[in-house]
Amino acid sequence: MDALAQLAPVAAPLLEAVDKALLTLGAPPTHPVWRALGQVGASPADVVAFVAELEPARLRSAAAALRAQATAYEQASLPLDAPWEGETARHYHAAAASVHEHLAGDGPSLATRLRAQASYVDSWAEWQQDLRDRLARVLAQAMTSSQAVTLRSQALRPAEVDGLVAAVQAAADIAVALLGVVEDAAAAGRDVIRAAQGLDELPYQPILPTDPLAGTGTIRVD
Amino acid sequence: MMLAGTVSAIHATADLLGEAERRLPAVDPGATAFGARGLGLLGAVGQEAYRHWQAALDARVQEARAHAARVRDLADLVRHAAGGFSEAQHSAGQAHRDLAGGESGVA
Numbered sequence: 117m118d119a120l121a122q123l124a125p126v127a128a129p130l131l132e133a134v135d136k137a138l139l140t141l142g143a144p145p146t147h148p149v150w151r152a153l154g155q156v157g158a159s160p161a162d163v164v165a166f167v168a169e170l171e172p173a174r175l176r177s178a179a180a181a182l183r184a185q186a187t188a189y190e191q192a193s194l195p196l197d198a199p200w201e202g203e204t205a206r207h208y209h210a211a212a213a214s215v216h217e218h219l220a221g222d223g224p225s226l227a228t229r230l231r232a233q234a235s236y237v238d239s240w241a242e243w244q245q246d247l248r249d250r251l252a253r254v255l256a257q258a259m260t261s262s263q264a265v266t267l268r269s270q271a272l273r274p275a276e277v278d279g280l281v282a283a284v285q286a287a288a289d290i291a292v293a294l295l296g297v298v299e300d301a302a303a304a305g306r307d308v309i310r311a312a313q314g315l316d317e318l319p320y321q322p323i324l325p326t327d328p329l330a331g332t333g334t335i336r337v338d
Numbered sequence: 339m340m341l342a343g344t345v346s347a348i349h350a351t352a353d354l355l356g357e358a359e360r361r362l363p364a365v366d367p368g369a370t371a372f373g374a375r376g377l378g379l380l381g382a383v384g385q386e387a388y389r390h391w392q393a394a395l396d397a398r399v400q401e402a403r404a405h406a407a408r409v410r411d412l413a414d415l416v417r418h419a420a421g422g423f424s425e426a427q428h429s430a431g432q433a434h435r436d437l438a439g440g441e442s443g444v445a
Contacts, residue, residue, distance in 0.1 A: 157378025166376045174371040181365045182398075185358055192351045194409070195344045204419045211415060215408050219351070226401050233394045240372065240387055298380055305383040315394035317401055320408065 118245075119252035124168040127255050130290075131161035133267045137287035141280065149288040152295035160294040167251050175241035179234040186230035190220040214322040229318050236312035243308050247301040254297050258290045341416060348413040355406035362399050366392070 138159065143149045156163065196212045198205040220227040258264060263286035270276070270283035369375060372391065373384030 155379060158376075158380065162377055163380065166373070166380060170373055171371065174367045178365050178367045178371075185362065185365075188354060188358070192354055193347055194351045194412075195347050198416070198419070199340050199344055200419055204415070208412070208415050208419070211412055215405070215412060218408075219355075219405060226398075226405060229401065230398060233391075233398060236394065237367075237391060240391075244373065302379045302383045305387065309383075309387055309390050312390060312394075315390070315397065317397035320404065 118248055120164075120168055120248040120255070123252050123255050123259070124164055127164065127259055128161070130259060130264055130267065131164055133271060134287045134290050135159045135161040137267065137283055138291060141284045141287070143288035143291075144285060147285075147288045147292070149292040149295070152292050152299065156295045156298045158298075160291045163294060163298055164251065164255065167247055170244045170248065172241035172244040172248075175237050175244070179238040179241070182230045182234035182237070186220075186227040186234070189225075189227040189230070192219060194219070210323060214320075217323075218318070218320055224314075224318055226318060229315065232312075232314050236308075236315060239308045239312065240305075243301070243305050246304070247297070250297045250301065251294065254293050258293060261290070263287075263289045341419075345413055345416050348409060348416065352406050352409040352413065355402045355409060359399055359402040359406060362395060362402065366395055 138149070138153075153159075158166070194212055194216045196209060196216060198208040198212075217223065218225060266279075266282045266286040267290075270279040270286075273279055369385070369388045372388035373380060374388040375381065376384050
């Protein structure tokens with residue numbers, strides 16, 4: 117259980133108070149929370165609830181399965197030499213070498229494509245964990261902040277006008293800190309996607325003898 | 339390696355690829371695991387990540403399917419060579435028998 121899994125249930129009342137203040141009282145007109153809300157398109161409580169549900173381990177399982185498949189490709193024992201001699205044997209050798217190279221050779225292969233995709237999904241798992249950790253840190257700061265105290269005080273004395281003004285400011289401050297994590301994470305997430313290149317289908321480029329297949333040969337009887 | 343062993347090893351590789359084609363779709367952890375069901379910005383980025391993953395997984399499945407067919411072609415090549423050998427052996431045996439029969443006729 118990571119920090120966010122522990123903090124999210126405890127922070128729920130504070131986040132509800134933040135959302136309620138934003139929804140019912142708004143925020144100071146020039147506060148950056150307006151821009152952040154527009155960018156993120158979700159309230160702080162919804163964001164925390166959503167991120168708390170993310171399970172990077174599920175993505176890591178997918179990466180492990182892809183790597184296991186890549187290993188299976190690499191361990192496939194495709195005979196490269198034919199048990200006979202002659203032109204068809206040369207033709208077989210060239211075809212088998214091409215097929216093997218494409219499957220798990222030294223250059224780009226089906227095995228390297230699987231490993232590249234495993235790296236991509238691992239990067240996405242890492243991105244999710246990083247988002248959870250950053251959100252947990254900001255949430256912990258918010259829970260012990262003076263703004264949290266202000267919001268709690270206002271909830272106890274809802275009729276006080278001064279308290280109301282301070283609560284509006286406090287809710288906006290907490291919201292902008294949490295939503296800022298999401299904005300940064302979104303930019304980093306798009307970088308992860310952009311960096312994951314070379315995942316398209318690998319074209320097959322056979323290297324075959326140019327001479328026609330004569331169909332002659334000698335079987336080697338061992 | 340003898341012909342039968344060669345064909346068997348080739349088939350094992352084709353089966354491996356065929357199995358990969360069938361099993362790879364099950365590796366997909368789903369849109370939710372990528373965060374593609376979220377609201378707003380996070381959901382949009384999650385959807386983008388999942389689309390990228392899905393396209394890549396489709397490519398892996400297609401690669402396995404196409405390569406299994408290539409490996410089976412290799413097995414056909416071996417069978418073609420084996421067929422030629424068998425025919426040659428049969429012809430040689432027939433010629434030997436004809437020759438033996440001819441010799442007995444002369445004697």
